[in-house]
Amino acid sequence: MLSNKNKKDITIATIGSHSALQILKGAKDEGFKTLVVCVKGREKPYKSFNVADEIIIIDSYKDFFKVEKELLEKNCVIIPHASFIEYVGIDNVKDLKIPYFGNKNILCWESNRDKQREWLKDAGIRIPKIFDNPKDIDRPVIVKFHGAAGGKGYFLAKNEEDFKKKISFHPESKQYVIQEYIIGVPMYAHYFYSPLTNEIEIMSFDIRYESNVDSLGRISARDQMALPGVDPSYVVVGNVPVVVRESLLPEMFDMGEKVVEHSKKISPPGLFGPFCLEGVLTPEMHFYVFEISARIVAGTNPYINGSPYTALKYDVPMSTGRRIAREIKNAIEQGKLDLLLE
Amino acid sequence: MLSNKNKKDITIATIGSHSALQILKGAKDEGFKTLVVCVKGREKPYKSFNVADEIIIIDSYKDFFKVEKELLEKNCVIIPHASFIEYVGIDNVKDLKIPYFGNKNILCWESNRDKQREWLKDAGIRIPKIFDNPKDIDRPVIVKFHGAAGGKGYFLAKNEEDFKKKISFHPESKQYVIQEYIIGVPMYAHYFYSPLTNEIEIMSFDIRYESNVDSLGRISARDQMALPGVDPSYVVVGNVPVVVRESLLPEMFDMGEKVVEHSKKISPPGLFGPFCLEGVLTPEMHFYVFEISARIVAGTNPYINGSPYTALKYDVPMSTGRRIAREIKNAIEQGKLDLLLE
C-alpha cells in the first residue's frame, strides 16, 4: 500500500517485453517516472527508444522477486502484461507486495479454460460450442490440445469418423477440447473500463499476424497438397491494424459492458483497465468470442501513437498504455488510487 | 436551399453508421456543429466518442423523413454515405428537402450495374470483360448472382462446360453476370474532387477485410478439400490500411480524373466530393476497376486521424470526413456553397 505522500510520486514499472514500450512511453507522456526490469541482454529496445528513466537488469525472470524490494522503495506501481504474468508465474502474482494495477483475482477466471468459458457464457457472449463427446459432432470442429505451444497439432474434423481417424495420430495427447469451428475472419477488440467513470471505451482493433498460418494462403493449393508438413501453427509474431465495420460498434460496446458487469459478480470489484475480446466475425456478422484477455494485449502495439478510435475522443495521441497512466493520474487527483491497485 | 444568413451557421448531419464517426469528427474539427440521427439502441458509439453535438433517436430508418423537418429547422446539411442511401432508399433521395452534399443524379449511374459499367468504360477505365453468352467463355470467370448478400454463391468457372455444371446447382438463380476473373490483389483507391479548385486529390487506400474469404487462406488446402461448405463469401467487416506502390500513383490520379471528367458529360455538373475506385492490381500492375462508389467509403475509416497521403498535403490530420467539411467551409468563404449542395 502506498502512503498518501507516495501517491504523488509514483514510478510506473513493468517487465521489458510484450507491450512495455507502450506502457512506459504512455506513463512518461502522462508525467510519471518510469522503470523497466529486463533480463540481461534484452534491454536494448528500452534504451534505444528511451522510454525508461531506469533499467534494472536481472539474470532471469525468476529473479523478479529479488528486486521487488527495490521497486517498493522506489515507489513503483506494476503494470502487468501477459509476459509479466507468465514470467512471474500466475500463482505468484497474489504474493506480490508491490502495488499492482488490476484485479488479481480475475486471473483465476481468465487462466482457467472452463471458468473463462463460464464467465463469457453467463455474460451473454456468443461463444463456440464445445463437444464433450465425439459422437455429438454435427458440424466442423477444431481439436485443440492443451498446452500445445502455438497451436501445434491442432486439427479440423468434419464428423465423428474424421475425428477418430485424426486423433489416432496423436496417441500421446490425452488432453484436448473439441470446439465448433467457426468460419470467419479473426478480430481482436481492445477495451478500457474505468472504475472512476464507470465507462467502457473502445480503444482499437487488430488482426494478429500468426506464423505460419498467415502464410499458408501464399502457397498454392497444389503445392500445399504436394509438400509434406504444411500444417498450420498459430504463433503470434506481430499485429496488423484494422478498423471494424462501423455498424458493428454498438454490439462491440455491448459485449464489453456485459463482460465487465458479469465480472463484478464473479470477482468483485470486477475487471477494470484494459482488456481484449478475441474472436472471429462470420459472414452473418456475428462475433464469436474465443478468449478474453483481462489486461493490455500486444494487439494495441500498432497504436503507440493513438488509434483511429482514440483520435476521436482524445486530443493527444492516446495509446492503451497511456490510457492506463492517465487512469492512475486521474485516480490520484481524485484521491481514489486505492480503487485501481491491489 | 439555405438562406445567406444560414449558410454561416450550418450543422453537419448524417445517419449513425458506416463512416459517421469520421464525418462528424471532421466537421467538428473544421468548426461546425454536428448532429447524428440514430436508430434506437445504436447511439452508443456516437455518445462514447463524443462526436455529435446532438443525437436524434428514431425507431427505424424508415422514420428518417419524420425528422427531416427538424433537421431543416436546425439548418442541417446532410453528408450521405452508403448506409444513408440504403436506409433512406435510393429512390427517396431525390425527394429530400434538406440540403444534400453531392450530385443526386449520379446515383442512378452508380446504382445501375450496366450504367456504371458504361460510365467506367467510356471514361477509359480498365474493367473486366463481361460474357453475355456462356459459349464465349475463354478464360476463368466469376459468376455473380444479382442481389446475393455478401456474394453468397458466387462461383468460379474455367470454361463453358464448367460453367454449365456449376450453374445447374443454382436452379433458382436466373439473374447473374459472367465476369472475367482477374487474378490479382484487391485495392481500394479513395479520391476527393473539389469543384472549387477543380483538383483531384488522392486521400488514401485500403484493403477490405471480408468474411469469410479473408480467412480461407488460414485453412490448409487439405482441410478445405475435406470440410463441407468452405465456400467464399465477401461480407466486409473491416478495413486494413495499405499504401500503393509509388510508381502506380500517376495512373491512379489519371483514372480519378477520367472518371470525374466523364461524369460531367453524363450527369452534369458531375461527380464531386469523395469517391472510390474499387479493383484489383494484377502482377502486370494493371488496375482493373470493378466498381465505383460515388461518395465516402468505409475504407477511409482507418484514416480518421489522417493518412500517409494526406499527411503530405495538409498540416492537420485530414480524414476524408474532415475534407468534406473543409470543402463546405471553403465554399462558404467563397460564397459558392450552392456548388456543393442539392
Add this chain to the structure above:
Amino acid sequence: MLSNKNKKDITIATIGSHSALQILKGAKDEGFKTLVVCVKGREKPYKSFNVADEIIIIDSYKDFFKVEKELLEKNCVIIPHASFIEYVGIDNVKDLKIPYFGNKNILCWESNRDKQREWLKDAGIRIPKIFDNPKDIDRPVIVKFHGAAGGKGYFLAKNEEDFKKKISFHPESKQYVIQEYIIGVPMYAHYFYSPLTNEIEIMSFDIRYESNVDSLGRISARDQMALPGVDPSYVVVGNVPVVVRESLLPEMFDMGEKVVEHSKKISPPGLFGPFCLEGVLTPEMHFYVFEISARIVAGTNPYINGSPYTALKYDVPMSTGRRIAREIKNAIEQGKLDLLLE
C-alpha cells in the same frame, strides 16, 4: 564535393518514384529545399502532394545524366532509392558527380546474389540454405530463376525427383538457385544507422502486398485446383503496416548491428543511413533473412507521418525520409557532412 558555403544551402533531390514523396516531404520538414526529377507524365503526385520546390521533367530516365550539371549548380544532394539505382543504372552510380547520400561501394555487395549472401552469412545472420546439387535436397525448396520478373515461374519442390520433374518444364531457364523453403510469415524490418552517433535505430516494419500471391488464399482450394494457371507471382504493389512481437526486438536490433559491423570490414566505411532486412518469421520465432536492401525501402511508405516505433523516440512525426534529412542536417551542424556523401 560541396564547398563549405554550399553545405549550408543544400537542396535535397531524388527521382520521382519509389519513396520520393517521403524523402522530399521529410526534407522540407527539416528545412531543406527540395527538387524532384520526373519522367514526363509522371510528375502529377509530386505536384499534387506539393512536396517539391522544383520539378525537372526529363523524357526518359536515361536522360538523368543530362540534367546532372543543373543539379550540381543547384547544390543538390541525391537521396538514392531502388528506382533511382535501377533507372540510373547500377554501373553508372559510381560516375555520378552529384553528392550522393550513402556508400556507393556497398552496392556491389548488395547487387550480387553471392556476395550479398556472403555478407549476411559472415555477419552471423540466419539465412536459408542453398542447395548446389539437386541430389542434396533434403527438405522443401523453392527454385528461383535469375531475372524472373516478379518471381514468375518460381516453384516449390519437395525432393530431388520432384525438382527434376518440375525443372523439366523450364528447358529455357538455365540460371536458377535452389533455396530451402522456409515456411513462415514475411516480415520486413526497417533500420537506420547513423555514423554520427554510431547508433542503430529501428524505424518500422511492413508486410509487402504482392500480386498475385497475396490473393491466392482468397481462392478456395477447390477452385485453385480446378482453374488453370493459378500460379503465384510476387510483384510488390503496396505495403501494409505491422508491428513485431516486442520480445523479438532485441534480436532485431542485434541483427541490424551485425550487418552494419560486418559491412565496415567488407566495404569501409560501411553501410549507413536506412536499410532493410527482408525475411520470414517461423513458428519457432526464428527470423530468416532472404535479402538486404542497403537504402530506403518502399516498405517505409506507410509511415510518412511516423511509425509506432519512431513515435517512441521522436517528438515530431519521423519518417525514414525525414530521418535521412535530419542526419544531413545534424552532419552540417557538426561539420561532418563529408561522412555522409560520396
